[in-house]
Amino acid sequence: SDITVNAFTPGLIVSTGLFRDQNPVFTKIFDFAATDLLKVGESIHWGGGALEYMTLDNDVNSKKGLYYASSPGSSKYGDAAFGN
Numbered sequence: 451s452d453i454t455v456n457a458f459t460p461g462l463i464v465s466t467g468l469f470r471d472q473n474p475v476f477t478k479i480f481d482f483a484a485t486d487l488l489k490v491g492e493s494i495h496w497g498g499g500a501l502e503y504m505t506l507d508n509d510v511n512s513k514k515g516l517y518y519a520s521s522p523g524s525s526k527y528g529d530a531a532f533g534n
Contacts, residue, residue: 462484
């Protein structure tokens with residue numbers, strides 16, 4: 451088939467509006483703790499890079515039925531980001 455289906459997670463990105471219904475003070479503290487202190491959050495830039503990689507990389511497009519996830523805070527690009 452010419453259809454390629456893969457899934458990925460861009461990681462925990464607190465600053466995207468996911469927490470828009472939460473108390474703004476909580477959101478700021480959680481963003482700082484997750485991203486800067488605990489290093490388990492990702493940046494918007496990294497999440498966008500992961501999406502770009504999934505849609506444009508020829509190696510990914512040749513594989514089917516995979517779920518890509520990076521370890522929290524890895525901030526790597528390409529296959530290195532997904533442990534392949």
